[in-house]
Amino acid sequence: MQIIKQYIEDNKQRLLDELFDLLRFPSVSADPKYKDDVLKTADYTAAKLQEAGADNVEVCQTAGYPIVYGEKIIDASKPTVLVYGHYDVQPPDPLELWKTPPFEPTVRDGKIYARGACDDKGQFYMHVKAFELMMQTNTLPCNIKFMIEGEEEVGSNNLGLFVKANKERLKADVVLISDTSMLSMETPSLETGLRGLSYLEVEVVGPNRDLHSGVYGGAVANPATILAKMIASLHDENNHIAIPGFYDDVVELTDDERNALNAAPYNEEEYKKDLDIAEVWGEKGYSTLERTGTRPTLEVNGIWGGYIGEGAKTVLPSKANAKISMRLVPNQSSDKITQLFTDHFNHIAPPYVKVKVTPHHGGEPVVTPTNSVAYQAAQKAITEAFGVEPIPTRGGGSIPIVALFEAELGIKTVLMGFGLDSDALHSPNEKYDIFNYYKGIETIPLFYKHYAELSNS
Numbered sequence: 279m280q281i282i283k284q285y286i287e288d289n290k291q292r293l294l295d296e297l298f299d300l301l302r303f304p305s306v307s308a309d310p311k312y313k314d315d316v317l318k319t320a321d322y323t324a325a326k327l328q329e330a331g332a333d334n335v336e337v338c339q340t341a342g343y344p345i346v347y348g349e350k351i352i353d354a355s356k357p358t359v360l361v362y363g364h365y366d367v368q369p370p371d372p373l374e375l376w377k378t379p380p381f382e383p384t385v386r387d388g389k390i391y392a393r394g395a396c397d398d399k400g401q402f403y404m405h406v407k408a409f410e411l412m413m414q415t416n417t418l419p420c421n422i423k424f425m426i427e428g429e430e431e432v433g434s435n436n437l438g439l440f441v442k443a444n445k446e447r448l449k450a451d452v453v454l455i456s457d458t459s460m461l462s463m464e465t466p467s468l469e470t471g472l473r474g475l476s477y478l479e480v481e482v483v484g485p486n487r488d489l490h491s492g493v494y495g496g497a498v499a500n501p502a503t504i505l506a507k508m509i510a511s512l513h514d515e516n517n518h519i520a521i522p523g524f525y526d527d528v529v530e531l532t533d534d535e536r537n538a539l540n541a542a543p544y545n546e547e548e549y550k551k552d553l554d555i556a557e558v559w560g561e562k563g564y565s566t567l568e569r570t571g572t573r574p575t576l577e578v579n580g581i582w583g584g585y586i587g588e589g590a591k592t593v594l595p596s597k598a599n600a601k602i603s604m605r606l607v608p609n610q611s612s613d614k615i616t617q618l619f620t621d622h623f624n625h626i627a628p629p630y631v632k633v634k635v636t637p638h639h640g641g642e643p644v645v646t647p648t649n650s651v652a653y654q655a656a657q658k659a660i661t662e663a664f665g666v667e668p669i670p671t672r673g674g675g676s677i678p679i680v681a682l683f684e685a686e687l688g689i690k691t692v693l694m695g696f697g698l699d700s701d702a703l704h705s706p707n708e709k710y711d712i713f714n715y716y717k718g719i720e721t722i723p724l725f726y727k728h729y730a731e732l733s734n735s
């Protein structure tokens with residue numbers, strides 16, 4: 279413990295400066311205009327892995343953005359940890375809401391403000407630096423493999439192929455990921471599940487061209503109105519999702535599981551205050567923690583149609599569109615839900631319009647074990663670093679690759695995230711506390727220590 283703290287203390291400024299350099303790359307995977315920057319970020323990540331002491335570092339080409347790989351095999355008879363993270367980030371839009379530029383990391387009140395500060399550059403880089411620390415202090419007790427991808431925020435479409443084609447190279451005993459949240463620094467937690475995802479786009483088409491809303495309005499169905507009605511009908515009066523069969527495969531939690539989940543500290547007044555909302559909303563019969571962690575949801579992520587420029591234009595739009603995501607829980611299947619949605623949406627379309635549903639990407643839900651050696655090692659590491667035992671929680675977000683690691687490689691994951699839900703992931707002014715960054719670099723070597731010890735006994 280002392281060695282770890284001393285190393286961090288001795289290298290404090292450099293550890294931060296390097297993260298800042300990483301954050302300066304606008305590695306937005308969703309927007310092709312950032313292509314060169316995304317590629318440069320992969321190169322930077324590879325160079326840093328190499329510097330930290332990794333062998334066989336490679337920027338592995340895919341049909342999309344490359345996957346950065348590196349490893350340190352100290353002894354084939356020792357356990358191997360596969361670290362996964364992503365160097366790509368979400369688009370920074372809307373830009374005007376950022377207090378300081380998204381790709382010029384700025385410290386305010388002890389927090390680093392930048393796109394990717396928490397999701398996931400700040401978090402995966404802790405692993406690179408913790409690895410460097412273990413190499414420099416001669417304390418790496420296990421084998422380690424890094425796989426840092428550049429398409430997580432757009433659905434990891436090429437990662438599945440890479441994993442299938444590299445089963446031998448990726449062989450490991452556990453996957454370790456820091457890309458989730460903790461309850462708070464005072465009440466550290468470990469996520470033990472992630473929701474799945476079905477993401478799709480819908481289009482409602484009416485007349486064959488935009489029309490004068492005075493000349494035709496009232497006589498021709500307005501696709502924007504129809505789309506709004508169709509979307510509104512997807513939740514019933516209890517905010518259950520009204521797609522037939524949607525809940526068929528959902529595993530209900532036992533009373534014990536529900537009680538354990540609801541025992542986590544959560545203050546509804548603070549929650550509402552933080553978001554400036556008068557009331558929370560959601561499926562009847564479930565608490566906020568259950569709604570975000572253990573229940574499936576359906577959300578409109580974007581909706582448009584007609585004239586949205588300056589001033590007014592009297593127009594009856596020819597079509598209207600929406601992007602819709604559904605978060606899934608065990609044992610729902612992404613493909614099945616996408617099909618149910620598509621069938622239902624076509625079914626409820628009135629005869630005045632044509633509808634089209636286009637699936638984007640998906641991912642399966644996962645629950646991670648809490649009785650494994652690796653989970654216990656994470657528990658011990660956090661307890662040692664934070665002085666309190668972590669609480670198990672269920673995360674609301676999705677990391678599709680976790681289910682894939684299990685299916686393809688047969689490896690379970692430990693989700694040891696150090697972010698906070700209030701870190702504004704995907705929002706303007708994303709941040710990551712400098713304290714969390716150092717705390718992560720301190721906790722990770724403790725994980726390796728305990729994992730090696732527990733694996734041996």
Ligand code: BES
Pocket residue numbers: 397398430431432433434457458459472475639641673674675676677678703
């Ligand atoms: N790191 C997040 C997922 C996350 C955030 C999990 C907070 C738990 C707590 C990840 O980068 C992410 O944003 N995933 C996407 C899914 C992807 C397919 C675009 C998501 O959850 O929307």
Ligand code: MN
Pocket residue numbers: 364397398430457
């Ligand atoms: Mn992430």
Ligand code: MN
Pocket residue numbers: 368397431703704
């Ligand atoms: Mn993300």
